[in-house]
Amino acid sequence: MNNQTSYERYQRQILLKEFGIKSQQKLLQSKVLVVGAGGLGCAALQYLVAAGVGTIGIVDDDIVSLTNLHRQVLYNMQDIGLSKAKVAADKLKALNDEIIINIYNERLTNQNAFGIINNYQIVVDGTDNFSSRYMINDACVLLSKPLVYAAISKFEGQLAVLNVKNNTNTRAINYRDLFPVPPKNDEILNCAEAGVLGILPGIIGTMQANETIKLITGIGEPLINKLLTYNALNNSVYEFGLSANEEAQAFIPTYKNAFLKMNYEWLCSSTLNNQFEIDTLKFDSLIEDDNTMIIDVREKNEQPVVDEFKHVQISLSELSNKQMLIEEDTIILFCQTGTRSLQAAKLMYEVFNQSKKIVSLKGGIFEWKKKHQFQEIK
Amino acid sequence: MIIKIFGQLIDVIGKENLAFDVVEDTNALIKKLQEMYPPLTNLKYAIAINKKIIQNNTALKQDTEIALLPPFSGG
Numbered sequence: 330m331n332n333q334t335s336y337e338r339y340q341r342q343i344l345l346k347e348f349g350i351k352s353q354q355k356l357l358q359s360k361v362l363v364v365g366a367g368g369l370g371c372a373a374l375q376y377l378v379a380a381g382v383g384t385i386g387i388v389d390d391d392i393v394s395l396t397n398l399h400r401q402v403l404y405n406m407q408d409i410g411l412s413k414a415k416v417a418a419d420k421l422k423a424l425n426d427e428i429i430i431n432i433y434n435e436r437l438t439n440q441n442a443f444g445i446i447n448n449y450q451i452v453v454d455g456t457d458n459f460s461s462r463y464m465i466n467d468a469c470v471l472l473s474k475p476l477v478y479a480a481i482s483k484f485e486g487q488l489a490v491l492n493v494k495n496n497t498n499t500r501a502i503n504y505r506d507l508f509p510v511p512p513k514n515d516e517i518l519n520c521a522e523a524g525v526l527g528i529l530p531g532i533i534g535t536m537q538a539n540e541t542i543k544l545i546t547g548i549g550e551p552l553i554n555k556l557l558t559y560n561a562l563n564n565s566v567y568e569f570g571l572s573a574n575e576e577a578q579a580f581i582p583t584y585k586n587a588f589l590k591m592n593y594e595w596l597c598s599s600t601l602n603n604q605f606e607i608d609t610l611k612f613d614s615l616i617e618d619d620n621t622m623i624i625d626v627r628e629k630n631e632q633p634v635v636d637e638f639k640h641v642q643i644s645l646s647e648l649s650n651k652q653m654l655i656e657e658d659t660i661i662l663f664c665q666t667g668t669r670s671l672q673a674a675k676l677m678y679e680v681f682n683q684s685k686k687i688v689s690l691k692g693g694i695f696e697w698k699k700k701h702q703f704q705e706i707k
Numbered sequence: 708m709i710i711k712i713f714g715q716l717i718d719v720i721g722k723e724n725l726a727f728d729v730v731e732d733t734n735a736l737i738k739k740l741q742e743m744y745p746p747l748t749n750l751k752y753a754i755a756i757n758k759k760i761i762q763n764n765t766a767l768k769q770d771t772e773i774a775l776l777p778p779f780s781g782g
Contacts, residue, residue: 369782457782480779482714487779507760508778512751523715525781556760558713558776567711569774570759 335427339381352546353381357428359545360384362449364437364465366413367391368400368530369455369479369537375403376538377453378421382545384429385421386449389414390436399527437461439591442468451544453477453537455530459511460593466491466504467581471588475544478504479537484526486533488557489571490540495553502554502571509577510672511596529561579628579645580672596675605674606691607661609700615661622657624648625694626673627664635694637701645673655685663690663697708767710736711774719746727773734764736773752777 336343339353361382363370366389377385393401393408393416401413408416414434421430433445437456442464446452452474454465462480469476469492476491494501536557543551556569582588607615615621616638623640626648645664660677662670670689677687690697710725717723730736733754741748753760755774756767767773 365782367782455782457780459778459780462780479782481781482779485714485779487776507753508751510751512778523781530782556776567774568758569755569776572760572762574762576762 335381338425338427342380347548348546352548355546356381356542357383359451360386360449361451361453361541361545362386362388362446363453363455364388364461365455365457366401366403366417367397367455367457368481368525368527369534370453371401371403371417372531372534373453373455373479373538373541374417374421375424376535377541378425378428378430380538380542381425381428382541384431384449386431386433386445387414387417388433388435388437388445389417390434400525400530402531437465439464439468439588439593443472443585443588446472446474449474451475451477451541453479453541455479455534455537460596462504463511463596464591464593467588467591470501470503470581471583471585473501476503477537477541477544479533481525481529481533483523484529484561486529486536486559486561488533488536488540488552488559489555490544490552493544493551493553500573502573503581505577505580506574507556507571509574510580510668511593526561532561533559576628576669579669590676590680592675596672605671605678605687605689606667607688608691609697612661612663612690612697615659618659620657621659621661622655623661623663624673625664626662626670631665633694633698645669645676648673648676657685659686659688661688661690663694665693665695667691667693667696708769708771708773711772713775714777714779716747716750716752716775716777719744719750729769729771730767732764732766733761733773736767750777 342348343350343353359382361377363374366387391413393404393411393413395409398404403417403420412434414432418430418432446468452469454462454476456462475493478491479488492501492503540551543549554571556571558567582591625640625642626645628644662673664670667689674687674689708727708729710727712720712723712725730739753776756765757772
């Protein structure tokens with residue numbers, strides 16, 4: 330810290346012996362990216378800026394609207410129609426002009442995520458949709474960046490510090506360990522559809538800033554590998570321990586090019602599943618077809634063993650890495666229950682675009698075996 | 708057993724705390740819940756047993772604390 334103003338500004342937290350000048354210096358040298366300047370972002374940003382995080386990036390492509398004002402407290406009526414990222418930056422500069430604020434008036438997508446996130450130490454997720462949340466998680470895993478996650482629904486909030494290794498686990502836990510694949514857009518309603526109590530993102534976003542500050546300074550116990558839930562109606566707070574889900578890790582692209590090819594919007598869309606799935610009857614009609622290749626996308630040695638029909642084994646984790654040389658025009662993917670193979674079908678559709686027909690066996694090999702056992706008994 | 712229900716699953720099940728006769732394990736529990744509340748079949752949620760998110764089928768006892776946690780998207 331090099332001047333008197335800075336010292337005076339942060340004096341009340343420097344006074345804390347657990348915090349002190351060391352923590353303040355760490356904050357001033359830190360770089361935090363806040364994705365989404367909505368309800369969570371507005372709350373988190375104010376305290377991160379006030380506390381003296383040295384460089385802050387704000388990513389948001391949205392504009393301020395009247396329905397935002399009950400919870401997005403950085404904006405006022407004169408700001409309606411203006412860029413959230415720009416307005417937020419102006420307000421925050423008035424609060425603290427000693428830090429650097431970078432404005433990204435664009436949507437964070439898998440195309441620009443690496444370039445933007447790479448400039449920062451920690452990512453704060455305050456987005457309002459699943460495609461962004463999964464994309465941000467995957468990017469943070471690939472770039473080894475801590476992710477301070479929060480999300481809200483009606484009266485409840487979730488909070489977690491993800492992608493940070495601690496002593497109790499062998500690898501860092503990420504969002505897909507908790508929720509392996511995105512729900513469809515019509516499965517879970519967002520704030521616009523389900524409604525949200527205005528003060529809720531204020532509470533949860535502030536907690537998100539607190540976790541970020543603890544992570545940077547090393548004070549206290551950040552929520553590493555834990556999910557905290559808060560209910561604003563009855564003040565109930567729960568903490569859940571998170572655990573690794575190895576199977577879910579196959580959904581994360583393993584290198585940058587695979588990440589760039591992902592279509593996160595699409596993985597969350599619900600209407601397209603039918604075109605990717607075939608039932609056991611249709612599957613049986615294609616088993617002998619010369620122009621069809623059948624791929625088992627399970628990891629090696631998974632049960633049950635399949636020896637009833639010709640197929641190759643390429644696990645989902647390998648599949649996303651492979652440049653495919655496949656002659657057959659139809660590719661059928663299967664796994665145990667049909668979830669991974671559906672995901673794989675969508676991934677491969679990306680690779681082959683429309684040059685091949687790619688489908689997944691609905692219900693997986695479990696369903697197929699069940700049907701055939703039944704027939705044998707009859 | 709008491710099952711704590713979170714988020715929009717409360718709208719499906721109709722309450723935040725669901726009293727339930729003990730069943731053998733979490734697979735049996737999911738099956739029963741899906742029979743009682745068919746919309747659950749198509750919804751994604753994490754299951755916590757005694758405050759720990761589980762990944763595999765887990766045995767249950769009368770005093771096990773269960774929680775069903777859906778993902779939230781709002782921000």
